[in-house]
Amino acid sequence: MAxxxxxxxxxAIGEAAIHAGCRYYFGYPITPQSELTAYMAKRLLKIEGAAFIQAESEIAAINMVYGTAATGGRVMTSSSSPGISLKQEGISYIACAELPCLVVNMQRGGPGLGSIQPAQQDYFQATKGGGHGDYHLIVLAPSSVQELVDLTIKAFDLADKYRNPAMVLGDGLLGQMMEPVEFREKKNADLPSKEDWALGSCKGREPRKVVPFNLDPYELEKLVAKIGKKFEKMQDEVEYELINMDNPDIIIVAYGTVARVARTTIQKAKQEGINIGLIRPITLYPFPYKIINQYADKVKHILVSEMSLGQMLEDVKLAVEGKTKVSFYGRTGGVVISPTEILQEVKKILK
Amino acid sequence: MKDDIVIYTGSFGSGKTELAINQSIKAIKKKEKVVIVDLDIVNPYFRSREMREKLKELGIKVVAPPGKFAMADIPLISPEIKGTIQDSDRLLLLDVGGDDVGAKSLASFYTVLKDTGYQMNLVINPYRPFTKNSAEILTMLREIEISSRLKINGLISNPNLGSQTDLELITRGHKIVKDVSKQINLPVKYLAIEQTIYEKIDKHQFEEPIFVLQRYMKLPWDEKNK
Incomplete structure (x- = not known):
């Protein structure tokens, strides 16, 4: 037993990555995720054949990830909001070159330099591109320290499975808080071999290249279509959690830290005779449209709560297809929503 | 050795801030004059300055970067600290940042502290990474001493897995701390146990004094049900 x-x-993310076989980390420190960079420095430098580089910038770090991914290495980088913005060009290149890697974003208040407190203001950036061109990241949203572990491991596997960059989207609070975790014995996921595309010595075979472009528009169109097909297939990976969904008066949709807060709201509401259900998306891309759509038929009101001005809100509205009312409650700037605030909002709606 | 300057050092997340806050509240209840110095230059969240208002209401002074600077991630050390160390007639608790990196901020007070004397504790939670066994704990201890230029003269045993702590776990972790204590001949000043767990367990087996700890640094969803 672990x-x-x-x-x-x-x-925990750092240890999970090592547990998942990641041996290459490139990053540049930024609050509130610097402990991850520091942890990888401490751990990877003691593992033979592993590489840790504190890069000169976020842009350098993501391009080191790009290079390592091209050789088939399990590789990652991490940062927080403004630093993730800097990495976008590289991420788009990696998506075009169809390479797997993990990017961790422990979000902080934005826009701009923002604050160092937790936020969920990078949902659009994470799920709708961020960089240029037609691509999506696989985006996983943990809600506890144990889930940071489990989803980090899963993100590596999904990245390999689809040859596409994956993101773990957390926030500063999840990064800084402490909880007991265990590293369960690794199940060997059935992953495709990297042998037929990874760069390395070409002795005895045709040379290969990994490029993020094709100057022939018809050829590039074919590549984009191929990438598009992957996104269709990725819809099978949808994951979510349903809490207290037995005939609720209202349903909250929230992810990450806010979902955690909403659980306490549910308990508080029960004492006042209010029955609140919670749909917690675990994959933000692919988004659980179907399940939200199904519940939209059964409930009079859906409340989306995020530490933003309302970003996931747009996906929930798409999912609901106008079948029920959708409201929003959010805080920004690094202010964490409290259970009482959400309960007050629920009461206002149900009045 | 002076008893009225108490320094809390240890690895990241070993429990220094909680211990300092708890100690300050215990002391103020005995009508002592208490000052907490937040020397944490490495952690961005969960620092004793977040309790500043609450502690102030109780009559405890918290020395930390002023106003907006308190929310920044810059290594600010308040100019007030040196004066506070030289004061007498108060219990001074120094809450230091984690690891050798965090302890570095102490070195700037070496010249004052070596004259005043101090109690410097190493807070140990053997369920944290990098302090899991005596070899790792000794490395941590040495690194903190080198970077702070000060000598650790006591151990605080704080074995816990947060809400999943139980007697078996405390016993196993506490033994690791006691082994370190024997190896380097430093006393275990006390064993810290969180209150809700303390109430549930049989603690007669422990030789050391038990310090009953309340959790003050709470998470947003820990809000108590009414």
């Missing part, structure tokens, strides 16, 4: 350890979210 021993439990008390870990900060950021440390």
């Amino acid at each position: 021993e439990k350890v008390l870990m900060k979210g950021n440390e």
